[in-house]
Amino acid sequence: MVHILLIDDDADLGTMLTDVFKREGIKLSHEEDGKAGLKTATSESFDLILLDIMLPEIDGLQVLKQLRAAEIETPVLMLTARGDDVDRVVGLELGADDYLPKPFYPRELVARVRALLRRAKGKSGLAIVEHLRHAGFELDITNAEARCDGQALTLTPTEFEVLRQLVMHHGQLVTKESLSNHVLGRQLGPFDRSLDVHISNIRKKLPSKPERIQTVRGRGYRITEPELQEV
Numbered sequence: 001m002v003h004i005l006l007i008d009d010d011a012d013l014g015t016m017l018t019d020v021f022k023r024e025g026i027k028l029s030h031e032e033d034g035k036a037g038l039k040t041a042t043s044e045s046f047d048l049i050l051l052d053i054m055l056p057e058i059d060g061l062q063v064l065k066q067l068r069a070a071e072i073e074t075p076v077l078m079l080t081a082r083g084d085d086v087d088r089v090v091g092l093e094l095g096a097d098d099y100l101p102k103p104f105y106p107r108e109l110v111a112r113v114r115a116l117l118r119r120a121k122g123k124s125g126l127a128i129v130e131h132l133r134h135a136g137f138e139l140d141i142t143n144a145e146a147r148c149d150g151q152a153l154t155l156t157p158t159e160f161e162v163l164r165q166l167v168m169h170h171g172q173l174v175t176k177e178s179l180s181n182h183v184l185g186r187q188l189g190p191f192d193r194s195l196d197v198h199i200s201n202i203r204k205k206l207p208s209k210p211e212r213i214q215t216v217r218g219r220g221y222r223i224t225e226p227e228l229q230e231v
Contacts, residue, residue, distance in 0.1 A: 001027050002026045002027065003027045003028075004029075004048040004113065005031065005041055005049045007049065007055065007063065008032065008050065008052040008079060009032045009056055010032075016106070017050075017109070018030065020106045021113075026113070032056075033057040033058070034055040034057045034062065035057035036057070037051070037055070037063055038066055038067070041072065042070060046074055047074070047075075047117060047120070048120070049074050049075070050109075050113075051076050051078050051079065051096070052079045053079070053087050060091070061090055061091060068095040073154070073157070075116045076095070076156075077096070077097060077098050077099065077113065077116060078091045079100055080099050080102065081101065085191070089193055092193075092194055092201075093200070095156050096156075097116055097156055098112060098194065115185030119183065132168055134167050134223060135167070135225050135226065136149045136209075136212065137163065137167050138150075139163065139164055141164065144157070146160055146163060149206075153206070155202065159201055159205075161182075161183045162179060162183050162195070162198050165178075166213065167223055170223050171224060172222060173216055173219060173220050173221075173222050174221055178220070179195055180194075195221075199213060209226045
């Protein structure tokens, strides 16, 4: 059974979501403060973590930072107050996979959770390819492992899927709209910077030549061979 962890100080929300996910065949555990949530997240294994930003003891951003510092790559879906764009960007930069503004419809949350779980398991609905190689990247799709110039990359499930889409369409422009639909499972909003942050995170993790992932302003991204890049 899929097991997810909710870290949120809203007890009523925890009770409601426990029932919602139970009907979906998903077990939900609930911690109501950041300190307890961090302890549980680092001592037990979960398929996904739902993480509120505003928490007692330790805020959600600090919880996320410590999780990623401990190399716990469990997918994290942030629950943020509507309009808190700065917190969303910071959370994505720290390694969150996606966010959902409060208040939200339970069905939307379930859909986001299922999309993240599919992403983490490499089930994208595309033709199955076990390995991808291009521009110094080597992707083992079966085991969700990535290397660049022979060096292992530590990527979140979302970062891996973004990179997979780019490598799979190497040399071609991959639009932001296409990436958002295939990777995030939703349409891209006019002020949504999620993909930009994920791309930036991937570039920072490359051992060299981050410019091999090119941004086509206002349109999307593409991967090119380092030696073939324009100057």
